[in-house]
Amino acid sequence: MADDTPDDDTLKAADAKTLHKTVRESGEDELRRPAMQLFWSALAAGIAISVSLLTEAALHAALPDTPWRELVTGFGYPIGFLAVILGRMQLFTESTITAMLPLVTRPSRWALWRTVRLWGIVLFANLCGTAIAGLAIAQGVIGNEEIRAAALTISSSITELSAGRTFVNAIPAGFMIAILAWALPNARSQSVLVIVAFTYLLVIAGFSHSIVGSSEAFLLMFAGRIGVAQTLFALIAPAVLGNLVGGAGIFAVLAHGQVRGEMPQEDET
Numbered sequence: 001m002a003d004d005t006p007d008d009d010t011l012k013a014a015d016a017k018t019l020h021k022t023v024r025e026s027g028e029d030e031l032r033r034p035a036m037q038l039f040w041s042a043l044a045a046g047i048a049i050s051v052s053l054l055t056e057a058a059l060h061a062a063l064p065d066t067p068w069r070e071l072v073t074g075f076g077y078p079i080g081f082l083a084v085i086l087g088r089m090q091l092f093t094e095s096t097i098t099a100m101l102p103l104v105t106r107p108s109r110w111a112l113w114r115t116v117r118l119w120g121i122v123l124f125a126n127l128c129g130t131a132i133a134g135l136a137i138a139q140g141v142i143g144n145e146e147i148r149a150a151a152l153t154i155s156s157s158i159t160e161l162s163a164g165r166t167f168v169n170a171i172p173a174g175f176m177i178a179i180l181a182w183a184l185p186n187a188r189s190q191s192v193l194v195i196v197a198f199t200y201l202l203v204i205a206g207f208s209h210s211i212v213g214s215s216e217a218f219l220l221m222f223a224g225r226i227g228v229a230q231t232l233f234a235l236i237a238p239a240v241l242g243n244l245v246g247g248a249g250i251f252a253v254l255a256h257g258q259v260r261g262e263m264p265q266e267d268e269t
Contacts, residue, residue, distance in 0.1 A: 015186075016258050022185045023255075024105055027098035030090070031114040035121055038090055042122040045089035046129015050215040052080030053133075054143060056203075057151035070204075073154070077203035078196040080212065085184070085195055092123045092211055092240075096247030097178040097255065104256045123240065126211050134218030152223060155216035158208070159226060163234045166208050170242025171250070173207035177243070178251035210239035 030038075055076030063069045084091050099118050103111040136142045137151055161169060180198045187194040202209060217235040220226045226235075 019182060019185060023098055023182055024101040027102045030095060030098055031102060031118055038121045039125045041090040042125030043129045045084045045091045046126040047133050048083040048089060049080040049211050050130055050133030051083055052077045052212050053151055053215050055079040056154055057147045060150040060154060061146040074200055074203040078199040081195050081199045082192065090122050092126050093174060093177040093243050093247060094181045095122055096174060096244055097181050097252045100248040100252035101256060104252060127214055130211060130215035131218045134215050135222045137219050138222035151219060155219050158213055158216050158235055163238045166235060167238035167242040170208040170210060170239040171246040173202055173209045174243035174246025175251050176202060178247035182255055208239045208242060210236060210243045213239050
C-alpha cells in the first residue's frame with residue numbers, strides 16, 4: 001500500500017508557497033492604498049521608529065561606562081520596531097519585499113509604477129517623521145539633557161562610516177528586515193520575540209538601517225554636528241540604496257525563486 005504522507009520537502013514547499021502568497025497579497029493591498037493613507041501611516045512610523053533611539057539613549061544614560069553597556073543599550077533598539085510593526089504602520093524597509101513580490105510575480109507597468117509610488121511616498125513620509133523626532137530631541141522637547149547627550153553619543157557612530165561603507169553595511173540590514181517581514185505571518189504568538197531577535201542583531205552587528213539611521217542623522221544635523229549635504233547624501237541615501245539591494249534585490253528574488261514554477265496556476269495569472 002502506497003504511503004501518501006507528504007515528505008519534508010513537500011511540506012517545506014507548501015509552507016514557502018503559503019508564505020509567498022500571504023506576503024504578496026499584503027503587498028498588493030499596500031500598492032492599492034490611497035496616497036494620503038500611505039503618507040500618514042508612514043509619517044507616524046517615522047516618528048514612532050525614533051523611539052528606538054530614545055530608548056537606547058535612556059538606557060545609555062542610566063548605565064555605567066562598562067564594556068557591556070552597549071550590549072544592554074542595544075535592547076532599546078527593537079522598541080521602535082515593535083511600535084511600528086505591531087501598530088501596522090508603513091515602514092520603508094518592510095515594504096522593500098512586500099511591494100516587490102507582486103512585481104516579480106506579475107510584472108506589469110501598473111505594478112512597477114505602483115511599487116515606485118509606494119516606495120517614494122513611504123520613504124519621504126518616514127524621513128519627515130524622523131526629521132520631526134530628530135528636531136524635537138535636538139531642541140530638548142523630548143527627554144532631558146542626559147538623554148539628549150546620550151542620543152548624540154549613540155548617533156555619532158554613524159559618521160565613522162564612509163558613504164560606500166554605509167551602503168555595504170545597509171545591505172545585510174535590508175536583507176534581515178525582509179526576512180523579518182517574510183517570517184512574521186508564521187510567527188503568530190511569537191511575533192514580539194521574532195521582532196526583538198532580528199532587530200537586536202541589527203544593532204549589535206552595527207548594520208545600517210536607513211530609517212532608524214535617519215533619525216540619528218537628523219539629530220546630529222539639527223544639533224549642528226553635521227551639514228545638510230552629509231546628512232542626506234553621505235548617511236541617508238547610501239543606507240536607503242543598501243537596504244533596497246538587500247531587501248528588494250537579494251531577498252525578494254530568492255524568496256520568489258524558491259516557489260516559482262510550483263505556485264498554483266491561479267496565483268500566476
